[in-house]
Amino acid sequence: MPFSKDTSAGYLANHMARLFANGLARRIAPLGLAPAQFMTLLELWAEDGLTQAALVERLDVEQATMANTLARMQRDGLIERRAHETDRRARCIFLTDKARRIEAPAIAAAEAQNAAALAGLSAEEQADLIGLMRQVVATMRREG
Amino acid sequence: MPFSKDTSAGYLANHMARLFANGLARRIAPLGLAPAQFMTLLELWAEDGLTQAALVERLDVEQATMANTLARMQRDGLIERRAHETDRRARCIFLTDKARRIEAPAIAAAEAQNAAALAGLSAEEQADLIGLMRQVVATMRREG
DNA sequence: TAGGGTTGAATAGCAGGCTATGCAAGCGCA
DNA sequence: TGCGCTTGCATAGCCTGCTATTCAACCCTA
Numbered sequence: 001m002p003f004s005k006d007t008s009a010g011y012l013a014n015h016m017a018r019l020f021a022n023g024l025a026r027r028i029a030p031l032g033l034a035p036a037q038f039m040t041l042l043e044l045w046a047e048d049g050l051t052q053a054a055l056v057e058r059l060d061v062e063q064a065t066m067a068n069t070l071a072r073m074q075r076d077g078l079i080e081r082r083a084h085e086t087d088r089r090a091r092c093i094f095l096t097d098k099a100r101r102i103e104a105p106a107i108a109a110a111e112a113q114n115a116a117a118l119a120g121l122s123a124e125e126q127a128d129l130i131g132l133m134r135q136v137v138a139t140m141r142r143e144g
Numbered sequence: 145m146p147f148s149k150d151t152s153a154g155y156l157a158n159h160m161a162r163l164f165a166n167g168l169a170r171r172i173a174p175l176g177l178a179p180a181q182f183m184t185l186l187e188l189w190a191e192d193g194l195t196q197a198a199l200v201e202r203l204d205v206e207q208a209t210m211a212n213t214l215a216r217m218q219r220d221g222l223i224e225r226r227a228h229e230t231d232r233r234a235r236c237i238f239l240t241d242k243a244r245r246i247e248a249p250a251i252a253a254a255e256a257q258n259a260a261a262l263a264g265l266s267a268e269e270q271a272d273l274i275g276l277m278r279q280v281v282a283t284m285r286r287e288g
Numbered sequence: 289t290a291g292g293g294t295t296g297a298a299t300a301g302c303a304g305g306c307t308a309t310g311c312a313a314g315c316g317c318a
Numbered sequence: 319t320g321c322g323c324t325t326g327c328a329t330a331g332c333c334t335g336c337t338a339t340t341c342a343a344c345c346c347t348a
Binding site for chain 3: 162166167169195196197207209210212215228231233235279280
């Protein structure tokens with residue numbers, strides 16, 4: 001049986017993620033946000049004042065990736081960095097008022113994108129898909 | 145109900161695709177390949193001599209993205225470009241011997257990555273996941 | 289046939305992913 | 319106390335995505 005991109009989980013995952021990212025980018029662009037910035041803000045809206053290392057751990061990206069994303073967010077006035085109280089190497093990340101103000105519309109945009117993407121599936125199928133993706137993510141995180 | 149990254153289809157799709165890409169990258173790096181080059185080769189192994197526009201259509205990426213990927217593949221000795229027989233704007237993409245020789249090991253690497261990622265799922269669950277992803281891709285492609 | 293719209297491709301510039309390095313600060317133990 | 323390992327972060331350089339722009343070639347129609 002020949003390898004087919006239409007039945008390859010990896011290929012489909014890549015294609016699906018690109019379409020999700022494009023759709024989200026379009027919806028949050030009016031807020032001055034890009035997708036990775038939104039992901040980072042999700043964590044900071046839940047808990048402000050995290051260090052870069054904490055964000056790296058929660059979002060499962062490399063430290064250098066997060067450093068670059070945070071630099072763009074600071075440039076765009078979404079975050080401030082303040083000295084850590086006890087560890088002079090670390091800098092804590094705090095939201096600006098601007099970042100706090102766009103929480104509701106940004107989350108609404110992400111929910112709209114998810115809804116549009118899943119519109120062809122029943123509620124049960126949507127839950128199945130999410131459950132299966134979580135399992136696959138867990139498997140790949142485990143085996144490095 | 146708060147928005148949670150652990151139940152957001154878009155977030156999970158992004159995370160899963162990154163893990164797939166990292167795993168594939170590791171497995172095909174010894175062949176001198178990167179993931180997007182592998183995707184492009186999949187089309188060219190099936191049909192040699194395509195134009196850039198044909199590849200763009202089949203892989204659903206932007207023309208500029210494909211132009212850059214092809215430039216790197218040419219630099220790495222995987223493809224040659226020859227003049228189109230009747231259209232002087234177009235250049236046809238042909239595989240080099242080097243690219244033909246790595247077909248089998250590259251496909252084996254991709255199959256190994258898929259198998260590793262889906263190892264925690266039953267055969268039925270694997271088929272469900274692939275079917276659901278295809279539906280989501282189809283929905284998002286339709287609505288632009 | 290001349291002009292104008294369309295199409296194939298390259299290029300610039302940016303976001304976001306990665307590895308590899310480098311450095312400063314913290315920590316731990318002889 | 320001091321040396322060395324670890325940890326937090328920044329930077330450089332690469333690949334892969336995107337939009338926007340440009341240019342040449344093609345094609346159609348007035």
